[in-house]
Amino acid sequence: METRRLRQFVMVAETLHFGRAAERLHMTQPPLSQSIIALEKELGTALFVRTKRSVALTPFGQQWLEPVRTALAAVDALPETARQIQRGETGRLELAFVSTADYSLLPDLVQRFRGLYPGVDLALTEATSDIQIAALQRREIHAGIMIPPAHTALPEALTYRRLLSEPLVAAVPEQWLESQRLELVAGQLPPSAVVTSPLVVFPRHVAPSFHDLVTNYYLSCGGPAAIAQQAIQMQTIISLVSAGMGIALVPESLHHLARTGIRYVPLQSYPPYLETGIVWRREDTTPMLANLLAMLERAERTGQATPLTPRVSQPGC
Numbered sequence: 001m002e003t004r005r006l007r008q009f010v011m012v013a014e015t016l017h018f019g020r021a022a023e024r025l026h027m028t029q030p031p032l033s034q035s036i037i038a039l040e041k042e043l044g045t046a047l048f049v050r051t052k053r054s055v056a057l058t059p060f061g062q063q064w065l066e067p068v069r070t071a072l073a074a075v076d077a078l079p080e081t082a083r084q085i086q087r088g089e090t091g092r093l094e095l096a097f098v099s100t101a102d103y104s105l106l107p108d109l110v111q112r113f114r115g116l117y118p119g120v121d122l123a124l125t126e127a128t129s130d131i132q133i134a135a136l137q138r139r140e141i142h143a144g145i146m147i148p149p150a151h152t153a154l155p156e157a158l159t160y161r162r163l164l165s166e167p168l169v170a171a172v173p174e175q176w177l178e179s180q181r182l183e184l185v186a187g188q189l190p191p192s193a194v195v196t197s198p199l200v201v202f203p204r205h206v207a208p209s210f211h212d213l214v215t216n217y218y219l220s221c222g223g224p225a226a227i228a229q230q231a232i233q234m235q236t237i238i239s240l241v242s243a244g245m246g247i248a249l250v251p252e253s254l255h256h257l258a259r260t261g262i263r264y265v266p267l268q269s270y271p272p273y274l275e276t277g278i279v280w281r282r283e284d285t286t287p288m289l290a291n292l293l294a295m296l297e298r299a300e301r302t303g304q305a306t307p308l309t310p311r312v313s314q315p316g317c
Contacts (some may be wrong), residue, residue, distance in 0.1 A: 003075055004130055005039045006068050008032055009047060013065050016055045025176075064248065088157035088287030090119040096127040096135060099234045101276055102208075104253035105164050106145060112299070113292060128206050128232075135280055142289045143280040150209040163296065167271040168214070168249040170194070171241045174263045188268035189247075191221035193212075198228035198246035206232050210274065211225045214249045217272045238262060 011021040021315040047061040132144030204211040218225035242261035
């Protein structure tokens with residue numbers, strides 16, 4: 001069905017006069033009349049009731065007019081929509097993230113991106129780093145906020161950029177402090193208290209880099225770690241600590257996860273630092289992804305957002 005004939009139908013419907021409609025369309029009346037007749041044949045029903053003195057829409061024509069206007073408006077919008085897609089201002093961007101990012105850089109990242117590109121559907125999925133890598137290789141997501149592998153290189157097809165490096169702190173049961181089962185030194189948890197406390201931590205197969213960072217810190221402080229419980233969600237780990245199952249070493253930004261019965265305290269002896277960054281396929285030229293990466297680069301370069309400013313790591317005990 002030709003849009004030219006649809007526009008002619010709308011013009012005749014608005015003027016209810018073939019002569020005036022032809023004049024506005026910059027054509028003569030006979031070709032316009034033939035075009036409308038051809039459209040009616042294509043539809044299998046009449047659009048207008050014609051007499052020598054008047055033209056009126058049929059009941060069908062009255063009902064069909066608004067859908068035709070809507071369709072033509074959508075057609076007219078296609079060039080601008082194409083330009084918006086090319087500029088990365090519309091579409092769907094799939095972004096995965098590790099649970100720890102939910103308390104550090106992710107809220108600021110999401111707020112900034114949606115403020116700059118409100119027409120983009122930013123689809124967020126929580127996933128561990130290994131699942132993100134597999135999803136990127138299968139082209140199921142555009143990018144991931146992840147904890148980089150500590151001892152293995154990323155697949156060659158992927159590119160990684162560091163966004164944040166933050167110290168670990170101890171999440172301890174408040175009751176242990178009140179009962180003096182744990183004693184702080186100048187408000188900090190000393191190595192002796194770390195190694196004698198049972199540990200709640202991510203399973204190694206789920207978060208190997210984070211798991212090794214924590215258990216190696218125990219070793220450097222005189223460990224090994226006595227793992228009391230493992231959990232795959234940061235919220236679950238904090239809940240287990242509040243129940244008195246043990247302590248957990250968590251990113252400093254987890255202060256944002258307030259929980260009754262929990263206190264976050266600094267580590268006395270050179271806390272390990274957890275790095276978080278963004279990973280994407282090197283060949284991906286999606287404009288929305290390019291806009292996200294450019295936004296992150298600007299934020300880091302200009303210092304617009306503290307959560308996106310990397311911090312220098314320090315040695316362990």
